[in-house]
């Protein structure tokens with residue numbers, strides 16, 4: 001993937017990660033989170049969603065751990081293939 005500056009491994013925490021309000025709003029406006037705060041992503045099973053909430057990346061741009069769901073809606077996100085996020089790596 002030529003436009004990807006970074007390939008970042010998706011890691012799994014042993015508990016669900018908190019999402020900040022900005023990320024929640026973004027997920028809501030994209031229809032991925034309902035009013036009750038439940039995640040809904042088409043084609044993704046409940047079991048997968050539960051796991052997804054525990055996933056994070058060590059973001060090379062923000063230099064900290066970022067919940068995968070936040071990474072997923074980040075403007076640098078290109079795709080996720082085999083547990084790796086392809087990231088454009090532009091300054092945020």
Ligand code: SF4
Pocket residue numbers: 008057058059060061062066070071072074075076077078085086087088089090092
């Ligand atoms: S897509 Fe965004 S959150 Fe994910 S690793 Fe790249 S800069 Fe960080």
